[in-house]
Ligand SMILES: Cc1cc2nc3c(=O)[nH]c(=O)nc-3n(C[C@H](O)[C@H](O)[C@H](O)COP(=O)(O)OP(=O)(O)OC[C@H]3O[C@@H](n4cnc5c(N)ncnc54)[C@H](O)[C@@H]3O)c2cc1C
């Protein structure tokens with residue numbers, strides 16, 4: 001069995017920077033990512049994608065290649081196309097990290113520390129018809145653009161709220177790709193709520209970038225603001241989008257509908273590893289509780305980047321560095337011979353987080369969009385509707401685990417990534433409790449589906465616990 | 478529904494539901510399927526409704542197809558390979574079909 | 579006649595403590611006798627085996643050294659078809675209950691011989707003990723075409739069956755509610771005190787007054803029992819389960835450790851671990867479970883596991899149920915078992931009936947808590 005100082009999960013800006021700093025500090029490191037190459041979400045394809053080596057997707061994107069090169073130069077062992085399915089803390093304080101590596105293979109890697117840098121995912125925007133082929137997320141379309149240089153053809157509608165929606169519109173605009181309509185669903189009170197945070201925003205890098213963004217997107221696209229409801233229409237695939245604003249309801253033809261509702265941390269891995277998570281009311285998401293270097297209440301488990309709370313690529317990179325210094329300090333008693341570098345990263349982190357609060361408030365989704373009407377499917381895997389969930393709550397299921405047992409919401413292959421937050425929002429609406437008091441449904445390993453053969457192969461590597469006998473053929477007596 | 482903005486460096490051939498298609502070498506399988514005109518890739522387990530790629534990043538599990546005999550694989554996380562055989566339209570995979578010899 | 583006024587639930591004929599399968603089955607049965615029932619349960623996060631079990635209605639191998647338990651399990655399995663039909667009718671929920679018999683697969687001749695001898699000895703003890711049949715590899719293959727070459731044979735018991743466990747859980751809630759039972763979540767009970775005409779039950783939901791009280795709190799019974807003078811030394815025993823993606827139907831019969839649900843998912847389990855209240859999963863234990871499943875059904879190797887979990891069985895020192903009525907606190911009862919799905923039918927009928935009437939029939943005397951009087955409760 002391999003035994004290392006550090007396993008890093010995720011090769012986005014956070015994981016890559018953590019790997020570079022940890023390797024510089026002399027640690028033995030392995031980095032695992034289920035993608036094909038370094039980059040993560042923002043820098044997807046920056047090594048070999050359709051726009052690698054160009055500035056066509058903006059200078060932020062181009063920075064990815066530099067970081068990827070630094071990572072390649074660090075000599076850190078990398079496992080791409082491999083998924084971490086479980087992190088367990090052993091009695092001696094080290095970690096067993098189970099990694100699905102191939103079709104029917106998995107390995108257990110032992111390490112003294114783990115940095116989870118699993119990034120963000122888009123917040124689900126459950127609308128009527130969102131399961132129809134042709135309805136995708138804005139992030140999915142952006143990934144197709146970055147990785148494959150492919151864009152929508154025929155009438156395309158963007159709907160929702162959040163910077164990424166406008167970023168995508170701007171990236172399309174710059175490439176000459178026409179978007180028919182952008183339906184902005186942000187709530188009317190958002191500006192008022194964002195205003196107190198405007199000072200921070202004006203001194204941030206977003207201010208300049210943000211305005212440029214909007215300008216470009218606006219020029220190329222029909223933008224309808226204050227949209228109160230959106231639904232996707234079609235039989236076996238999307239044919240049209242209906243939206244409502246005040247008393248007006250319109251249906252427009254569409255081949256592609258791209259939804260976006262902001263991004264939220266991916267917490268399945270860290271939650272299942274036992275780290276404490278807490279509700280962030282401003283960001284409407286659960287986030288792990290961390291100290292200044294990203295360490296959780298599970299000693300030796302660090303979290304860096306968007307999986308710890310949305311901060312964007314620059315913050316992610318800074319957090320990756322800080323987590324690496326935290327691990328160095330834990331294992332070596334010092335974070336290297338010069339803590340000036342650590343202080344620099346800390347300053348960069350503070351600067352890059354400026355303006356976030358303004359954006360969070362400005363792009364906050366509407367309450368009515370977080371809690372869709374009864375007929376809308378919430379759990380895409382098990383096809384459970386909002387009405388099913390409300391009914392369960394009215395019958396006494398006061399939290400997501402009991403709702404799950406009643407309705408099967410969250411039991412499919414996505415393991416509640418698509419329905420978890422909506423389920424909590426609906427329970428909150430029904431009970432009047434805060435999502436923080438309700439909690440998320442319990443997340444468990446394996447955090448992604450793997451074959452029975454892969455699970456079986458986890459034993460070959462690891463015979464440490466002879467006392468626990470695997471299942472007998474007998475059922476309960 | 479989608480089009481290519483950048484001409485690919487090369488092509489490979491994959492079989493989709495028994496028919497050969499020429500696709501960009503190294504392309505994401507879900508992208509290749511969408512470009513080939515396959516919007517729905519599978520049917521949902523409970524209600525049998527058409528589903529296609531949604532999140533594009535491996536978290537929604539709606540892009541599931543059978544790849545070289547292995548059922549329910551995420552097309553958005555796989556790149557095409559020459560000779561790859563893809564089956565769409567599955568609702569409940571039959572296990573016997575998925576056992577490699 | 580004007581409809582009965584809405585009950586608040588604070589005053590009831592019977593309070594059932596515990597909203598697992600055991601408490602719900604009893605609550606349903608009690609409500610059916612016309613009593614006003616209130617169910618007091620913990621909240622969302624609780625040890626609730628009823629959310630994590632395997633869904634077998636199982637007789638084979640039960641009570642190998644305890645014919646009373648063997649008979650009791652068989653009685654419930656025989657009552658299950660009627661129970662299932664009744665719950666389905668009341669709630670309009672398909673429980674997907676099937677009783678076509680169930681199998682145990684053996685990977686060695688020794689294992690098969692031992693099991694057959696055990697089952698035969700039990701069978702020979704009386705007509706109310708379960709039938710079974712020994713199958714060789716070919717016999718197994720006929721019933722289970724997907725079975726692998728490592729399986730040397732197995733046993734078949736015609737009384738065994740299985741049910742969609744979560745739909746049962748859900749339907750029992752609905753069935754009890756349809757008869758007026760009131761369900762109180764977030765109502766953890768802290769104290770039970772005797773009143774001249776019943777009990778005062780206090781806890782997170784304030785005070786509830788009840789004529790009778792039934793302790794069906796699973797692992798919570800160890801703490802609650804002594805409040806009514808009943809020693810119920812139950813302990814947790816962990817089981818881990820894997821469940822696959824939904825697959826085309828390929829298994830016609832449930833096995834003791836592998837079954838395909840009506841929805842297509844294959845459940846694979848279960849381990850028996852003494853790890854206290856830790857309901858997590860361990861990769862090495864799951865690996866053992868998975869490896870064994872592949873030996874029994876090689877085609878499972880390629881099935882994808884979508885979830886795994888650990889859940890805690892409610893285990894008594896000898897592994898058999900406790901049915902007890904309090905001597906010191908007349909009107910208080912305690913019910914605990916680790917096969918609450920299998921026994922749901924007799925709980926809803928016999929046991930609920932006995933609690934409602936107060937007539938304790940001899941069926942239950944072998945399961946008195948007094949048998950543990952000298953057994954120190956394990957850590
Ligand atoms: C779809 C999407 C598109 C985005 N586009 C932009 C953009 O264009 N511009 C921008 O500024 N911000 C964008 N963001 C925000 C983005 O999250 C951050 O800017 C930045 O990528 C965060 O970096 P990170 O290192 O924290 O995580 P990420 O870059 O998200 O990297 C996380 C990595 O972890 C891997 N991973 C996750 N779980 C596992 C596991 N269990 N096993 C193995 N590997 C795993 C993933 O494959 C991924 O590569 C986007 C976010 C999303 C979700």
Ligand SMILES: Cc1cc2nc3c(=O)[nH]c(=O)nc-3n(C[C@H](O)[C@H](O)[C@H](O)COP(=O)(O)OP(=O)(O)OC[C@H]3O[C@@H](n4cnc5c(N)ncnc54)[C@H](O)[C@@H]3O)c2cc1C
Nearest residue numbers: 596598600627628631632634767796798817916918919920
């Ligand atoms: C892995 C596994 C597999 C199993 N497979 C099967 C099977 O195939 N067939 C079968 O028949 N059985 C099976 N079982 C057993 C079956 O699930 C249990 O017998 C049954 O769930 C026990 O039911 P219960 O209601 O007694 O306990 P639980 O389901 O644990 O419910 C106890 C309830 O009491 C509540 N409670 C506790 N303390 C208090 C308090 N102080 N105040 C208020 N409420 C309280 C709890 O919150 C909980 O809701 C299995 C169990 C496990 C763990």
Ligand code: FES
Nearest residue numbers: 531533537538553
């Ligand atoms: S498109 Fe969501 S998992 Fe592939």
